[in-house]
Amino acid sequence: MSATTSSPFASVIEKHIPNLKTYEELYKHFHRNPEISTIEHDTSARIATELKTLNEKHGSPIEIKTNIGKTGLIGIHRNGPGPTILLRADIDGLPIQEKTGLDYASTKTQLDTHLDNVEKPTMHACGHDFHITCLLASIETLLGCTDSWSGTLIYLFQPAEERGCGARMMIDDGLYDLSRHGCPEPDLCLGQHVFPFRAGTVHTRAGSTMSAADSYRITIHGRGGHGSMPHYCVDPVVIASHVVVRLQTLVSREVPPDETAVVTVGSLKAGDTVNVIADVAILQVNIRSISQTWRRVLLDGLKRIVNAECEAGRSPKPAEFEKLNEFPLCYNDEEVTKKVQKTFDSHFGSEHMPDMKPVLGSEDFPLLGSSIGKPYMFWFWGGVDPEEWDRRVKEETLNELPVNHSPFFAPCINPTLRTGVEAMVVGALGFVQKDTN
Known part of the structure; x- marks a missing residue:
């Protein structure tokens, strides 16, 4: 449990977070079966199946819309009056041959029919498999605590982030056109990314966050x-x-x-x-x-x-x-970030780092908000085994850690999975939680 005792969300999460052993296996499935940008057909289908399973367990409250921008999909979860919040995960892998040696490593190759019709080794070398899994587990948590919040949540699974075109593809395909996909415009968008920081930590920043x-x-x-x-x-x-x-x-x-x-x-x-x-x-x-x-x-x-x-x-x-x-430049909205940081402070305590430096990596996530003039906020959470991190700090070898896009990139499953779930749930509840006063 990474929450502090003062967290107003701790009891909700403890009561409703699902058994993450199931999601560990789901994560391994996605890791073994990455797909290149724009042709994530099996990944998208598996996500849709998981959403349908959650609907069966909870009385079908999620409206599922597929094939948005080819392989993108969303779940619309209406739960009374209140703000509309979009929670996003990207789903594509990279044309990289995995060298992690994990027993669930990808050995997959894929014909890149979108780009050059060349068969390529394929790997989740940027953590999008974690993003998918954490959002799905967050959805199950939020489905279990609907009496604690009110509003509409949009669960968005976006293709082709690595090529910078997936968000635009979904938008151009009428993502926010009610007559086309039934998706309301969000009041704000939230997203997250696993990164080579110490696992268990969450890192935020207001203003310019990604280049x-x-x-x-x-x-x-x-x-x-x-x-x-x-x-x-x-x-x-x-x-x-x-x-x-x-x-x-x-x-x-x-x-x-x-x-x-x-x-x-x-x-x-x-x-x-x-x-x-x-x-x-x-x-x-x-x-x-x-x-x-x-x-x-x-x-x-x-x-x-x-x-x-x-x-x-x-x-x-x-x-x-x-x-x-x-x-696009990722510029976290100041007011939205302040609110998220306040909730993260209360929940994660000293494991929340609110003054991270800008990241020179880039994301197309901001378009999901900026294209309709709405604010957004994007944060990072750590995936490096705490013992390895602490050892490398002592040895001054942090610069030798495998980073995103490395063939050796392999975030530890625990506590990375739970932290990613808690961060997404807490981030959402900070805007839609019912007033308990």
């Missing part, structure tokens, strides 16, 4: 020819190399030292053999920022630098910019 991310594929044109005759050619590799180096000055010389930003050139490809100057060089660039002001500076600087280096290198035609994906 915006903008990714581009940039094609730089040259004039190819024999490696022995560079004076007859325009070498796009040289131009691209200058671009790579010059882009680093965006952070070091154009963004203030007390701001946070990252510019990464993830790949540079040109040519196929040693003695040929290529026609084109292709860069893939990722830019992360935690303010809209400096996001604009970085994006403007990207195009300025690429175009200037192409001109300096006598490129025969302008560079081409292809937007690969875009993640």
Whole structure:
């Protein structure tokens, strides 16, 4: 039990939280069977089955809507007058080969029919299997304590977070169109993410919490020819190399030292053999920022630098910019965050960390609120075994922990599962709990 004795939610959770042994097995099922973004058909079907089972146990209070944005689904739980709160979990895995050695490790491969029709190893390397399982267990807890709260809860299972398109796919498919899916607009949205922090802890922050991310594929044109005759050619590799180096000055010389930003050139490809100057060089660039002001500076600087280096290198035609994906800045609403932090303080006590630093990872979760002008709040909870965490603190080896997207990423099941369930339940009840005065 992670709650403090002063928590107004402790008795509700103790009475109604389900036997988590069942959910441990469900978690292992999802971990063994990850699916790549936009093609999470089996995952979505299993979630729908779990929701139907919960309905059978509790008299069918949840209205289930499937196939929203292809593989997204929601459960609408109306329980009297009050605010409408959306609780979100993402459901997709990653094209990574798992190397954890767990007895429930994924050995699955999947044909990525959405992207390139290539068979890929697949892994839940970002904890979305935990997100699914914790939300399902939270739903069962909330179903058991309906006399303690009043309002409407929307349980949303979102596809394709890893590619930054799942929230938009659901919204564009009429998520909030009552005539289409029957889903009311929420008053606010809540979400959470497991992270390489000490298990049992919950971490929050008001304001800028996760970075915006903008990714581009940039094609730089040259004039190819024999490696022995560079004076007859325009070498796009040289131009691209200058671009790579010059882009680093965006952070070091154009963004203030007390701001946070990252510019990464993830790949540079040109040519196929040693003695040929290529026609084109292709860069893939990722830019992360935690303010809209400096996001604009970085994006403007990207195009300025690429175009200037192409001109300096006598490129025969302008560079081409292809937007690969875009993640919004995650800016937690101040008032909503204060309320969540107050409830987390009362429930988790010293295990709640309300002053976490911004995370340079990115999420499309904010779109679920910002697209309709509603507030949202996103928090993190730990998944590193406490004994391992404490040992690494002493050894000063925390930087060697496997992190999200690592083939070795493996959050411990306990107490990670229970903490994730309690955080989601407490976060929701903080807005819909009945006044007991």
